[in-house]
Amino acid sequence: MRVLVVEDERRLAAAVKRGLEASGFAVDVACDGVTGLHMAREGGYDGVVLDIMLPGLSGYKVCAQLRAEENWVPVLILSAKDGEYDQADGLDLGADDYLTKPFSYVVLAARLRALLRRGAKPRPAVLVAGDLHLDPAARTVRRADADIELTARECALLEYLMRRVGQVVPKAELLEHVWDPDSVTDMNVVEVYAGYLRRKIDVPFSKNALQTVRGAGYRLAADGG
Ligand code: CA
Secondary structure: OEEEEEOOOHHHHHHHHHHHHHOOOEEEEEOOHHHHHHHHHHOOOOEEEEEOOOOOOOHHHHHHHHHHOOOOOOEEEEEOOOOHHHHHHHHHOOOOEEEEOOOOHHHHHHHHHHHHHHOOOOOOOOEEEOOEEEEOOOOEEEEOOEEEOOOHHHHHHHHHHHHOOOOEEOHHHHHHHHOOOOOOOOOHHHHHHHHHHHHHHOHHHOOOOEEEEOOOEEEEOOOOO
16 A cells, blocks of 8 residues: 655654555655645555645645545544644545644554545455455455465555455556555566465465466456465
């Protein structure tokens, strides 16, 4: 899941980025409201973490503008204020949730996951494909009665495919949402990780859930393969 963090305190922005990446999110940072609005419009993010007090354009205005443009990306407001009035303002302007500074990155990651579940399309808490189960919050994967150990990246790749179960997902989209395109430019990394995943979720169970659609991308079989 790819998230945009709009935060002008650079140390905090870097810490939030690290914290969310440790929870399996791919994270971009914008340091002012105008850049944040531009990136949120263009970037195809799964969620936005938005500070209120920003140079250029406040978080309230960024959120209101997105909603005015009928952009329904889930938005979580980071508030330095703790007045109910300020939080109500944010929610009234179309934010989906808020968190008051200081906050824990574990809580931020959990709130974001909840938001992504509730977003524009219904998103179930536990993703299921046949006998394959993924719990994004606990980051646990099971097949039949067996627990499957995945790395954070493998889990993020499987989660993305399971959220689009039955659909062909292009490699470029997987690279965009599961990796940081600024640091990873070689599309082969997707194939490499698809191979890792298959060896863990399919091969030991004689299944074929993770299917290669030649020339198009990957599809997670709705029946678990
Ligand atoms: Ca700020």
